[in-house]
Amino acid sequence: KAGVTQTPRYLIKTRGQQVTLSCSPISGHRSVSWYQQTPGQGLQFLFEYFSETQRNKGNFPGRFSGRQFSNSRSEMNVSTLELGDSALYLCASSTWTGLDNEQFFGPGTRLTVL
Amino acid sequence: GQNIDQPTEMTATEGAIVQINCTYQTSGFNGLFWYQQHAGEAPTFLSYNVLDGLEEKGRFSSFLSRSKGYSYLLLKELQMKDSASYLCAVYNTDKLIFGTGTRLQVFP
Numbered sequence: 001k002a003g004v005t006q007t008p009r010y011l012i013k014t015r016g017q018q019v020t021l022s023c024s025p026i027s028g029h030r031s032v033s034w035y036q037q038t039p040g041q042g043l044q045f046l047f048e049y050f051s052e053t054q055r056n057k058g059n060f061p062g063r064f065s066g067r068q069f070s071n072s073r074s075e076m077n078v079s080t081l082e083l084g085d086s087a088l089y090l091c092a093s094s095t096w097t098g099l100d101n102e103q104f105f106g107p108g109t110r111l112t113v114l
Numbered sequence: 115g116q117n118i119d120q121p122t123e124m125t126a127t128e129g130a131i132v133q134i135n136c137t138y139q140t141s142g143f144n145g146l147f148w149y150q151q152h153a154g155e156a157p158t159f160l161s162y163n164v165l166d167g168l169e170e171k172g173r174f175s176s177f178l179s180r181s182k183g184y185s186y187l188l189l190k191e192l193q194m195k196d197s198a199s200y201l202c203a204v205y206n207t208d209k210l211i212f213g214t215g216t217r218l219q220v221f222p
Contacts, residue, residue, distance in 0.1 A: 004156075033210070042214035043157070043201060056209040090156060102147075103210065105156035 002027065004093050004106035012112045018079040021109045025072050025093030031055075032074040033103060034066060037088040046089075049074055078111075086113045116140045118213035120202050125219045126192050134187045134216045136202030145205040148176050148187045151215070152198045160187065160200075192220050 005024045013019050025032050033056075034046040045058040049068035066076045072093075078085055088110050092103035117139045126132040138146070145164040149157035161169055163178035163185060175188040187200055199215040 035212075043203075043212035045209050045211065048209055056207075058209070102159050102162060105149075105158070107156050 004091060004104050006089075006091055006106040006109050008109060009107065010110050010112075012114065013081050014114050015081055015083060017081050018077065019081060019111060021076045021078075021089055021091075021111075023074045023076070023091035023093075023106055025074070025091075026104055029093035029095055029104070030072055031094045032068055032072065033092045033094070034074070034076050035090045035092065036060075037090055037108070038086075043090070046076070081113045083113050086111060116204075116206070116211050118202055118204060118211060120200075120213040120216045122214070123217045123219070125221065128192055128194060128220055128222050130192050131188065131190050132192060132218065134189075134200050134202075134218065136185045136187070136213060138183050138185070138202070138204050138213075140204050140206045140211060142206045143180065143204060144207065146176075146178055146185050147201075147203040147205065147210065148174075148185075149201040149203065150198050151201060157201055189218075194220050194222065196220050 007022045031050045033048040035043045037043045047066050048056040052068045063079045068074045088108045090105050090108045092105045094103045119137045147162050148160040150160050151157040161176035163176050168177045173190045178185045197220045199217045201215045202213040203210045
């Protein structure tokens with residue numbers, strides 16, 4: 001079974017630009033969660049999508065948005081980039097049935113904002 | 115509020131045993147995960163505790179006390195490859211809340 005894939009793996013942008021990151025979950029997984037990881041803050045939850053609906057949202061500004069498609073692939077968008085947005089962005093997929101809640105992480109997209 | 119605390123760094127010697135503690139205060143609780151993350155890599159699942167007690171899985175064991183808001187990860191027979199960050203995460207109403215992680219360094 002193929003794992004979670006994320007594209008691109010590395011990205012360099014400048015302040016004010018916008019960026020779109022992509023995540024393809026494990027086949028059969030309908031839940032996709034996004035996290036931001038920085039050295040000081042650790043892993044912070046951005047949002048979670050399940051069957052094309054945002055089910056949960058973390059405490060991030062509205063510049064961070066996402067969506068999920070009918071094939072469960074998900075995209076995350078960050079508009080008006082700031083220097084502090086430089087981080088590793090991880091997505092994780094899960095069946096999220098309540099019995100099996102293990103999340104499988106992708107390799108991440110490392111975003112650098114200059 | 116949501117609060118998950120872990121020690122920032124720990125060191126241990128190859129072959130030894132190390133215990134990484136995690137305390138949590140969250141508005142809800144549906145289970146606790148431990149993940150391992152090597153530098154530059156994605157987190158990988160280690161364990162999931164829902165009920166109180168000890169779950170053993172090879173060299174790794176995880177303990178949970180819901181009444182105390184406390185968990186620990188026990189690593190036995192440490193190997194150099196166990197040098198990594200260990201993340202404690204609470205499953206709270208359909209989302210995972212992570213601690214900042216404990217960086218473990220294993221020395222020969």
